[in-house]
Amino acid sequence: MKKIKKIFKHSFIMVQREMTSYLLLSVTILLSFSFLLGFFMFSDSYIYNKYKEELALPPTLGRIGTARMVDYHNFRSVELGEYATRIRKNILMEQLDEMDKTNYFQYFLGASALPFYQDQELAIVPQLYYIPNEFSFFYLHDKKTFELVYLVEGNEILNNPYEVLIDQGFYEILTKGFKKEEDSSLTITLSFFTKNGETIFRDFKVVGVVNNRTLKRAHNDSTIFYVSVFLSSNLLEKYNLSYNDSYLFVNSEHIREVINLANNLNLENHSSFTILNRINNEIRGQLLLKGIATIILLSLLGINLYSSFNNVLKERRFEIGVKMALGAGKKDIILQFFLEGIIVMLLNCIFSVLLVLNIGVIYKLIQRVFYQVQWTIYLSSYSLTTYLFSVLFLSVFFSLVFAYQSTEVEIVKHLKSE
Known part of the structure; x- marks a missing residue:
């Protein structure tokens, strides 16, 4: 040595x-x-x-959307397409109920306008998400990937239909130059479109703020802010509101089996497993x-x-x-x-x-x-x-x-x- x-x-x-x-x-x-x-x-x-x-991303996420190959050229086909999608989703949900280590819920995407919060230089366009009353976190599928939505501050439960969650960007726009009192609450006015073609306005109390999802776009001489607002899904039946699409958010240890079921039912779907595999x-x-x-x-x-x-x-x-x-x-x-x-x-x-x-x-x-x-x-x-x-x-x-x-x-x- x-x-x-x-x-x-x-x-x-x-x-x-x-x-x-x-x-x-x-x-x-x-x-x-x-x-x-x-x-x-x-x-x-x-x-x-x-x-x-x-x-x-965890490899367990999935989003199930509308039925594939639906003809949307006339109102009658739209009704039939929505009816077929609803039946297929109900069949899928029944099978999801039988899977262990599988959670899911249905949410709806709607459009609205905020005429009281815009002028010639500024426009705010809210994306409305109708979710279950109890909110913790979930992923939205945007731009070919999944984005986590989680509570930053406030209440995670919508105790009544007139409470909402908004994203941080929207909250900053609303509270800019505003000194909040201890007992004061922030309220916003939203417009809704019913299935009968009527427009209704309602005031909502902001009870929580989620992570920032606001997108800023320049259009001619004005600035458009696309913001996210999360409401109770109970509003849909209460006012017979119209919505653009409905989705199932799925978190399952058997995500491949879930995707195969969705494909067999001819339902549009995306999964984090597919993204990670690619x-x-x-x-x-x-x-x-x-x-x-x-x-x-x-x-x-x-x-x-x-x-x-x-x-x-x-x-x-x-x-x-x-x-x-x-x-x-x-x-x-x-x-x-x-x-x-x-x-x-x-x-x-x-x-x-x-x-x-x-x-x-x-x-x-x-x-x-x-x-x-x-x-x-x-x-x-x-x-x-x-x-x-x-x-x-x-x-x-x-x-x-x-x-x-x-x-x-x-x-x-x-x-x-x-």
């Missing part, structure tokens, strides 16, 4: 003494390791940042690209390393000859040069990691400062394993080659040449 420590210490000293030769070798190693790690990190970070909201397919498609890039890079690096180690060895042939002439055995020479190779390779590996991380941090700051994007540096376990395996394989293999070649030096020839 003491002998190994002594040889390791001697190898480290020799690396320091032959710094010039090893620096030329290190340029090749550092650039190659950095390029490989940078390629892995950038490709993984790109996929992660592109889909980070989707990747955070993303995973894209990630798996990149594995082949990473594998090809790794093989090409390792081949080029292998050729360069072989040549570079040979150049280092040529400059130290006299040193090797003297050591062997003084009685150093082949095992001692092999161990010394093997350890030198390992030290050089591992030091370059550490420097490459630091270099790539610093470049990643700089890129992250650029995204943050100039583009207001929260870029996350990410490296998958597959990429990390591949990188570490490549570094370990190259370090051990070429250090062994380097050590073996050091014993092939012709002692007498090189001593005479000196």
Whole structure:
């Protein structure tokens, strides 16, 4: 053990003494390791940042909508389409009731206007969501993904039909420049359209605020705010209100079975499982690209390393000859040069990691400062394993080659040449 420590210490000293030769070798190693790690990190970070909201979704979510292939060209077909959808959803709900670890509820999407909160420069367009009275959280399917809706402050139960929840953006618009008293409550006036074609107005008390869902759009010289308002679904029957669509929100450990049932009933559906499966397919498609890039890079690096180690060895042939002439055995020479190779390779590996991380941090700051994007540096376990395996394989293999070649030096020839 003491002998190994002594040889390791001697190898480290020799690396320091032959710094010039090893620096030329290190340029090749550092650039190659950095390029490989940078390629892995950038490709993984790109996929992660592109889909980070989707990747955070639980794979148990589903939204069931209207019946597919419904002809909406006349009023009669609309009635038939709604009736067919209602029957199919009832069939689906009966089967969902029999599934364990499955929760669901039905919500409705309606449209409204806020004539009392707009002028020539400002317009507020509310999206009305009729939900069950007891609210905790759920996901809405927007823009081909699911968005979490959760309570930020206030009451999570709508105790009567004239209480509502609004999103943070809408709340800020309503309370801008308004000093709220301790006992005062915020109220809004909404307009509704009945199935008979009538328009009614009702005042509602705001009892809670959910996370921000307000979208701001510029239109000519005015600004339009699309806000979200959550009301009790009891209002629909109370006033015979019309609505645009109805949906089932499903949270189930058997989401694949739920989606198959919806497909069999010809109901439009979306699921987080499908979204995550699509993303995973894209990630798996990149594995082949990473594998090809790794093989090409390792081949080029292998050729360069072989040549570079040979150049280092040529400059130290006299040193090797003297050591062997003084009685150093082949095992001692092999161990010394093997350890030198390992030290050089591992030091370059550490420097490459630091270099790539610093470049990643700089890129992250650029995204943050100039583009207001929260870029996350990410490296998958597959990429990390591949990188570490490549570094370990190259370090051990070429250090062994380097050590073996050091014993092939012709002692007498090189001593005479000196």
